[in-house]
Amino acid sequence: MTEQYAIECRQITKAFGSVVANDKINLTVRYGEIMALLGENGSGKTTLMNMLSGIYHPDSGSILIGGKEVSINSPVDSKNLGIGMIHQHFKLVDVFSAMDNIILGSHGRRLNRKSLREKIEELGHSFGLEIEPEKKIYDMSVSEKQTVEILKVLYRGAQILILDEPTAVLTPQETEKLFAILRRMKEQGCAIIIITHKLHEVLAISDRVTILRKGKSIDTVVTGECDEKKLTELMVGRPISLNIDRPRMENRETILKVVDLTVEKSDKTIALDDISFDIRTGEILGVAGVAGSGQKELCETLTGLMVAKKGAILYHKENIVGKSPAEIIRLGISMSFVPEDRLGMGLVASMGMVDNMLLKSYSEAKGPFVERGPARELAEKLIDKLGIVTPGVDMPVRLMSGGNVQKVLLGREIESSPQVLITAYPVRGLDINSSYTIYELLNEQKKKGVAVVYIGEDLDVLLELSDRIMVLCHGQVMGIEDADRLTKEQVGLMMTGARAEEVLGAGDDRVQKSDECMDAPGCVSDEGEEEKA
Amino acid sequence: MKEPLIRVVKKAELGRKETLILRLEAILLALVAGGLFILCLGQNPFVIYQTILTGALRSGMAIQATVKIAIPLLIASLGVTLAFKMRFWNIGAEGQIIMGGVFASYFALFHSGWNHWLLVIVMFIAGAVGGGLWGLIPAWFKTKYDTNETLFTLMLNYIALNVIVFLREGPWRDPGSQGYAKIARFDKNASLDRVFGIQFGWIIALVLLVLIWIYMNRSKQGYEISVVGESQETARYAGMNVKKVILRTMFLSGAVCGIGGMVQATGSDVTLTTAVAGGVGFTAIIVAWLAQLNPPAILLVTILFSILEKGSSVVQSSFGLSSDCADVLQGIILFFILGCELFIRYKFVFRGKGDVRA
Ligand SMILES: Nc1ncnc2c1ncn2[C@@H]1O[C@H](COP(=O)(O)OP(=O)(O)OP(=O)(O)O)[C@@H](O)[C@H]1O
Numbered sequence: 001m002t003e004q005y006a007i008e009c010r011q012i013t014k015a016f017g018s019v020v021a022n023d024k025i026n027l028t029v030r031y032g033e034i035m036a037l038l039g040e041n042g043s044g045k046t047t048l049m050n051m052l053s054g055i056y057h058p059d060s061g062s063i064l065i066g067g068k069e070v071s072i073n074s075p076v077d078s079k080n081l082g083i084g085m086i087h088q089h090f091k092l093v094d095v096f097s098a099m100d101n102i103i104l105g106s107h108g109r110r111l112n113r114k115s116l117r118e119k120i121e122e123l124g125h126s127f128g129l130e131i132e133p134e135k136k137i138y139d140m141s142v143s144e145k146q147t148v149e150i151l152k153v154l155y156r157g158a159q160i161l162i163l164d165e166p167t168a169v170l171t172p173q174e175t176e177k178l179f180a181i182l183r184r185m186k187e188q189g190c191a192i193i194i195i196t197h198k199l200h201e202v203l204a205i206s207d208r209v210t211i212l213r214k215g216k217s218i219d220t221v222v223t224g225e226c227d228e229k230k231l232t233e234l235m236v237g238r239p240i241s242l243n244i245d246r247p248r249m250e251n252r253e254t255i256l257k258v259v260d261l262t263v264e265k266s267d268k269t270i271a272l273d274d275i276s277f278d279i280r281t282g283e284i285l286g287v288a289g290v291a292g293s294g295q296k297e298l299c300e301t302l303t304g305l306m307v308a309k310k311g312a313i314l315y316h317k318e319n320i321v322g323k324s325p326a327e328i329i330r331l332g333i334s335m336s337f338v339p340e341d342r343l344g345m346g347l348v349a350s351m352g353m354v355d356n357m358l359l360k361s362y363s364e365a366k367g368p369f370v371e372r373g374p375a376r377e378l379a380e381k382l383i384d385k386l387g388i389v390t391p392g393v394d395m396p397v398r399l400m401s402g403g404n405v406q407k408v409l410l411g412r413e414i415e416s417s418p419q420v421l422i423t424a425y426p427v428r429g430l431d432i433n434s435s436y437t438i439y440e441l442l443n444e445q446k447k448k449g450v451a452v453v454y455i456g457e458d459l460d461v462l463l464e465l466s467d468r469i470m471v472l473c474h475g476q477v478m479g480i481e482d483a484d485r486l487t488k489e490q491v492g493l494m495m496t497g498a499r500a501e502e503v504l505g506a507g508d509d510r511v512q513k514s515d516e517c518m519d520a521p522g523c524v525s526d527e528g529e530e531e532k533a
Numbered sequence: 534m535k536e537p538l539i540r541v542v543k544k545a546e547l548g549r550k551e552t553l554i555l556r557l558e559a560i561l562l563a564l565v566a567g568g569l570f571i572l573c574l575g576q577n578p579f580v581i582y583q584t585i586l587t588g589a590l591r592s593g594m595a596i597q598a599t600v601k602i603a604i605p606l607l608i609a610s611l612g613v614t615l616a617f618k619m620r621f622w623n624i625g626a627e628g629q630i631i632m633g634g635v636f637a638s639y640f641a642l643f644h645s646g647w648n649h650w651l652l653v654i655v656m657f658i659a660g661a662v663g664g665g666l667w668g669l670i671p672a673w674f675k676t677k678y679d680t681n682e683t684l685f686t687l688m689l690n691y692i693a694l695n696v697i698v699f700l701r702e703g704p705w706r707d708p709g710s711q712g713y714a715k716i717a718r719f720d721k722n723a724s725l726d727r728v729f730g731i732q733f734g735w736i737i738a739l740v741l742l743v744l745i746w747i748y749m750n751r752s753k754q755g756y757e758i759s760v761v762g763e764s765q766e767t768a769r770y771a772g773m774n775v776k777k778v779i780l781r782t783m784f785l786s787g788a789v790c791g792i793g794g795m796v797q798a799t800g801s802d803v804t805l806t807t808a809v810a811g812g813v814g815f816t817a818i819i820v821a822w823l824a825q826l827n828p829p830a831i832l833l834v835t836i837l838f839s840i841l842e843k844g845s846s847v848v849q850s851s852f853g854l855s856s857d858c859a860d861v862l863q864g865i866i867l868f869f870i871l872g873c874e875l876f877i878r879y880k881f882v883f884r885g886k887g888d889v890r891a
């Protein structure tokens with residue numbers, strides 16, 4: 001053996017029934033190296049990682065840890081081998097404090113709470129992690145929870161860390177923090193595997209990239225010798241263009257008007273603070289804001305899941321505040337919210353695609369019975385149209401890969417031909433190709449005259465895709481502006497509490513905005529998003 | 534670090550075929566273990582097993598008796614299945630059966646002069662309403678105050694049981710009975726007819742089976758039950774009225790159980806006693822789970838349970854075994870079959886296997 005790898009997978013194969021999720025995969029990671037795993041949705045990344053963490057067992061092939069062949073039969077085995085995995089949805093006990101979660105399941109001498117806390121703080125400090133050991137998990141933001149997960153792994157002395165799409169639910173700032181921690185761990189000799197669909201993150205953090213396509217390992221490249229274009233090509237198997245169109249539609253009309261809306265959360269804190277805006281047909285309204293600025297409450301209020309405290313929502317001049325979700329669905333207002341755990345709301349995990357298609361339309365059928373025939377056709381149509389990878393329309397969506405689950409959700413919403421389409425984080429966890437498919441779908445809806453609300457995190461995409469942008473901060477509207485008048489920096493400032501007037505300056509170049517000013521899509525983007533012909 | 538010798542690990546999903554094989558193995562093991570027990574008693578296991586089978590099925594009379602056991606069990610299992618599908622842990626089938634019996638008995642006792650078919654239909658409806666209302670109570674508290682339905686339904690069982698005791702001691706006491714109190718035997722006009730020598734209830738049970746199967750798999754309401762059971766958030770998002778679904782489903786679940794009580798009281802017992810449910814409400818929970826909430830499978834499991842029940846009573850009398858022995862035998866067999874579910878969902882890993890293999 002010439003070199004000792006931290007992890008070496010040789011010819012790993014794993015099939016689920018007729019689906020070969022991993023087909024003779026080879027993968028190596030050294031100590032002190034960050035390896036990125038890249039691949040389209042359903043290419044088998046999670047499956048491969050689950051074999052390292054003991055959730056699945058390979059059908060054939062061998063795994064070497066630290067140069068020795070091992071057989072990993074359970075998460076406990078994996079833990080004992082010094083492997084720590086951070087899953088997409090966290091596995092923490094909500095009512096426990098950070099500290100209790102960290103020591104949970106680790107044996108050994110019980111320290112008293114004080115020295116334990118010191119130990120944890122010291123450990124966190126050595127990796128640059130900020131943590132309050134006594135804070136309860138339910139009080140934590142997503143990024144704090146992730147920190148606890150990482151500490152939990154470090155506390156057990158793991159030398160190998162696997163992160164499955166850790167950044168999908170983080171803000172850019174939080175991602176930066178995470179990366180700093182990972183770099184620190186790398187310096188200390190840990191081997192790290194990270195899965196992410198965001199190419200700029202791959203380029204920023206990894207040393208090498210292994211690319212999977214349809215369950216096969218296609219290539220391993222050194223990150224320094226790559227760019228986004230090359231990675232995309234390797235991943236998809238053909239060159240694709242990374243441009244987002246912004247067709248401009250004539251006769252846009254206000255279809256939904258939000259007037260002085262105030263919404264309280266169940267704990268009586270203000271979620272939306274006296275906001276007003278309108279949504280127009282044939283237009284995409286982008287909503288930007290730091291996570292938790294009221295996006296979720298906005299979605300839920302518009303769809304009748306939450307009740308507004310004050311204000312009105314006028315749909316075709318009729319107030320819909322106080323209407324039930326069912327009535328609002330019937331009016332043609334559709335929402336697809338992709339929550340942090342993806343399945344949470346909108347899909348029934350144990351049902352197949354067919355039954356999930358029925359979720360919002362089942363009551364339309366005449367008589368007391370549901371009609372599965374049309375739903376089945378719709379499911380098959382979506383598979384074709386969106387390139388959904390699944391062995392069958394009746395397989396529980398829980399078993400589908402993360403990205404494919406999302407396509408099912410969004411596809412269903414679009415197919416219900418809504419008048420107003422609200423999508424929150426629709427590309428969370430989607431691979432590049434699918435993300436662009438989704439943008440295209442949204443544009444298509446816009447062209448059909450649908451009013452689209454797009455709540456997103458990626459500012460580059462928001463600025464390129466939206467016609468107008470509304471920025472939320474602590475439940476207040478900081479400003480609503482045409483997207484091509486804004487830069488990423490300006491939006492960033494507004495997200496942290498600056499008013500549009502301040503940001504754009506008192507200066508008044510409020511020239512008429514009309515159809516001409518759209519010939520340079522993406523011109524505002526300042527981050528090397530140059531044309532990729 | 535010390536690792537335990539054996540530890541339990543959750544399995545990835547098993548295929549249908551593997552599950553079936555495991556189940557068959559479990560049945561085989563159950564028979565072997567039961568056989569050992571019989572050997573200890575000094576009997577020949579093969580003879581005993583054969584007696585169980587023939588005892589339950591050897592003659593028309595035996596089959597009739599077996600079916601009679603199966604009727605309330607089948608109905609109650611279907612009833613709890615509706616609630617379980619919604620993940621509403623209704624362990625109050627016992628009480629719902631009793632209340633169904635009580636409501637139906639009122640008409641049997643005090644309106645026995647009505648036209649026979651009218652009376653039967655009224656008793657049927659009364660049974661359903663009685664059980665349904667008894668099921669509605671915990672559901673209402675659940676939707677209103679988020680009470681724990683497991684405890685609530687369980688407690689209601691004891692209340693229901695004492696309702697019968699109260700009626701028996703007081704208002705409904707049979708004046709003709711000397712010594713201990715009891716409720717009078719129903720008039721012939723108020724008891725269910727027989728079809729093929731067995732009370733008419735078996736037809737009701739089979740019709741219910743088909744109806745509930747269709748209801749759960751094909752109807753909009755059945756679809757709502759599944760969605761609410763999976764996630765109330767999602768159900769609300771889909772525009773369902775979650776409270777309404779919970780109330781409606783628990784009414785139905787209780788109503789079906791109540792029909793079971795009506796059938797048992799008016800068809801088999803021809804009077805109302807505290808034994809009208811007789812533990813059927815609890816056995817129904819086991820049946821529903823073993824059958825994985827699937828109506829046709831419920832029928833199959835019910836038949837097996839009834840054969841075991843009837844057969845062991847024959848064994849008891851023909852071999853002079855005490856009823857406790859029969860119970861132990863039943864217990865052993867159940868233990869293995871239920872235990873097998875553990876193996877379907879989990880696997881056992883022995884120490885050492887996960888270590889470095891050099
Ligand atoms: N338990 C399972 N049973 C059946 N099929 C499965 C199971 N787990 C995964 N699959 C299938 O295996 C394939 C690979 O899934 P996997 O989750 O590994 O993809 P992924 O690369 O992580 O995708 P994503 O980026 O969307 O998360 C998918 O087609 C999926 O449907």
Ligand SMILES: [Mg+2]
Pocket residue numbers: 045046047401402
């Ligand atoms: Mg995945």
